[in-house]
Amino acid sequence: MDGVMVETVPRQGSYDIVASTVMPESDLQTPTVFACELHIPEAQYSVSKSVVYYPGKGHRPLHITFHILL
Secondary structure: OOOEEEEEEEEEEEEEEEEEOOOOOHHHHOEEEEEEEEEEEHHHHEEEEEEEEEEEOOOOOOOOOOOOOO
């Protein structure tokens, strides 16, 4: 997806990784599936999470957070 900013923050032997973008709610279909995938090839590890979002009237900000614990 274009326009996604990714930030990696080290935290006591682990990492917080945040990916974010802004898009108008009017651009979303009903429903919209947001998915997050994490791949660590060196560890042969992959995990994914998803959430289904149903747009409303388009007047409120949307914040979706995925927590993937390693």
